[in-house]
Amino acid sequence: MQSVHSGLPSHQTTAKSSGMTNEIDHSQLCQWLKAVAVKRDKQAFTAVFKFFAPKIQRIAYSKLNSEALAAEVVQDTMSNVWRKAHLFDESKGAATTWVYTIMRNVTFDLLRKIKGNKEDALSDDIWPLVESSSTENETFSDHIQSRNLQGVISTLPANQQEVVKGFYFLEMSQEQLAVHLNLPLGTIKSRLRLALGKLKSKLGEDDD
Amino acid sequence: MIKHHPKFELLKSFVDGDLPASIAAGIAIHGGMCAICQQKINQLTEQVAEVSFEEHFQEKYALAENSTVSTITELDFEDMIEQITACDEFEQQKTFKNPAAISFKGTEYNLPNALRNMSLGKTAQIGKLSRARVQLDEGEIHTSLLHIDAGGSIPEHTHKGFELTLLLAGTFADAEGEYVPGDFIMLDKRHQHQPATEEGCLCYTVVNDALHFTQGINKLLNPIGSFIY
Amino acid sequence: MAMTNLPLFPLPVFLLPQGLTRLRIFEPRYLKMVSLAMKDQGFVIFSQSTENMKGVGQTGSWVEIINFDQSDDGLLLIDVRCKSLVNIITITQDADNLHHSDVSVKEHWPDVTIDKVTARLSASLKKVFNDNTELNTLYPQPCFTSANWVVARWLELLPVELVEKDLFFAQYSFNEAKVFLQNIILS
Numbered sequence: 028m029q030s031v032h033s034g035l036p037s038h039q040t041t042a043k044s045s046g047m048t049n050e051i052d053h054s055q056l057c058q059w060l061k062a063v064a065v066k067r068d069k070q071a072f073t074a075v076f077k078f079f080a081p082k083i084q085r086i087a088y089s090k091l092n093s094e095a096l097a098a099e100v101v102q103d104t105m106s107n108v109w110r111k112a113h114l115f116d117e118s119k120g121a122a123t124t125w126v127y128t129i130m131r132n133v134t135f136d137l138l139r140k141i142k143g144n145k146e147d148a149l150s151d152d153i154w155p156l157v158e159s160s161s162t163e164n165e166t167f168s169d170h171i172q173s174r175n176l177q178g179v180i181s182t183l184p185a186n187q188q189e190v191v192k193g194f195y196f197l198e199m200s201q202e203q204l205a206v207h208l209n210l211p212l213g214t215i216k217s218r219l220r221l222a223l224g225k226l227k228s229k230l231g232e233d234d235d
Numbered sequence: 236m237i238k239h240h241p242k243f244e245l246l247k248s249f250v251d252g253d254l255p256a257s258i259a260a261g262i263a264i265h266g267g268m269c270a271i272c273q274q275k276i277n278q279l280t281e282q283v284a285e286v287s288f289e290e291h292f293q294e295k296y297a298l299a300e301n302s303t304v305s306t307i308t309e310l311d312f313e314d315m316i317e318q319i320t321a322c323d324e325f326e327q328q329k330t331f332k333n334p335a336a337i338s339f340k341g342t343e344y345n346l347p348n349a350l351r352n353m354s355l356g357k358t359a360q361i362g363k364l365s366r367a368r369v370q371l372d373e374g375e376i377h378t379s380l381l382h383i384d385a386g387g388s389i390p391e392h393t394h395k396g397f398e399l400t401l402l403l404a405g406t407f408a409d410a411e412g413e414y415v416p417g418d419f420i421m422l423d424k425r426h427q428h429q430p431a432t433e434e435g436c437l438c439y440t441v442v443n444d445a446l447h448f449t450q451g452i453n454k455l456l457n458p459i460g461s462f463i464y
Numbered sequence: 465m466a467m468t469n470l471p472l473f474p475l476p477v478f479l480l481p482q483g484l485t486r487l488r489i490f491e492p493r494y495l496k497m498v499s500l501a502m503k504d505q506g507f508v509i510f511s512q513s514t515e516n517m518k519g520v521g522q523t524g525s526w527v528e529i530i531n532f533d534q535s536d537d538g539l540l541l542i543d544v545r546c547k548s549l550v551n552i553i554t555i556t557q558d559a560d561n562l563h564h565s566d567v568s569v570k571e572h573w574p575d576v577t578i579d580k581v582t583a584r585l586s587a588s589l590k591k592v593f594n595d596n597t598e599l600n601t602l603y604p605q606p607c608f609t610s611a612n613w614v615v616a617r618w619l620e621l622l623p624v625e626l627v628e629k630d631l632f633f634a635q636y637s638f639n640e641a642k643v644f645l646q647n648i649i650l651s
Contacts, residue, residue: 127284
């Protein structure tokens, strides 16, 4: 039997970790944003502001090539962070992704405005800050994935002829159980033996 | 099964916020119908966001634009923070301008969220075709909701620019095959087609008939385009 | 309720209803099984012999595929969830050497409300999950408040021979299972 640790593949299957570096303290940013949402914490907001504002200023300046417009993007983005903090959901993605979305949306609407289109602020409909039709998307996603799976299968090499079963057990080793319960391995072994003995005699009685 | 998806470059520009509202909305609607593309969009957004706010990226960025960035006026951040936090209210969920459904020839269709605040013009009809302009004021780019009634078709046509057809409901077919809701069909001037529908369908279309179009989109949509200039 | 012709996956693993496990699939006949399972009604994980009708009358775990991925070495990984236990009625083999089975759904434990013992087992199980990224990833929505769920997951995790664990396939074995876990984990 394989142990839990060696048993499951260790690679990450979610998109979350892809490309993530340790340079940004994501959990700290999340905590600040939560404090802003829950407690309207101005200190936490100041911390978030000091992290993002100078960076947003630089990004916006390079895109818009105007100090006044870059300042407007900083002001609008950070103002949205303050007024929409309750919409931030840590489980849906990183704080950087959330603030980026706001910044990109603010910039998009601003550009539409200065290009002489309308002041219609469409960005939040195109790139929503909250997912609205999640249930609909989920059923759809299952359907798509099942189709995609067939594609995956057809591309796999079919040359593995030997009867080998590759699978993973979700079973602890006796050692792991001992570590978890903070007991000597010998104690675990004897407990298992005793418990099995009791179980069998109990079942034996029932069968009679 | 959805077979036609936006190209990667288009998804990237979408995430960067560099596309016109018409095409960005088309990709957003496609993402709502195609879990695979939505996942790609989410991944890309996460990566772009992460990189944008990294210190070392910012430094490189500052170096590259050395002369200009160093001269940006320092903003009065303290004052800005005071202004922003002066009011404790959360923003209320805004309401949509358009109703959730739109009717063509007696059939109700759900309007995708991306279109719920766009101004829609009056529906014009020619035979089995009904068209409502989406008024985005994007110059030579024209955006519409196009309904083709059962048994209808569009005469063979070509475009000088590009043509995006996103099938929202129903099905249609052309020489290339059958299309289903969610299919994102981007054609440039080299293509010709003549879509026909048996059961009727509703499409979101974005067309650019101009001789010249902006460099950015030109490069994305028509690789030959960059040689024209 | 009875189902006909479900693919069988012979695998020495103990899986109770709501249990999840991750499988690596690469043999052609089992790729075919996955493809059939996606189109139809899942498949059955069966730890007994499939040869010579020996397995008839035994219990298997009827699973549905809930997720998939490709492993780093390019193999297909699938996550499956046990929908219910089933009695194996017949076993046949097709041209691709894939076994199929007619089955009937087998009732398992009735719902039990959480008590002092199961609450302690739940706390201990929660700790195992917290210490183990893989388990946490596999179960995005653990049900630590359900006595049945907690006891079932503990049984799957315990380092005990399969033949012993199979005793808990029995419909009225919940109390035995609870006492068994209590003896090992809480005494």
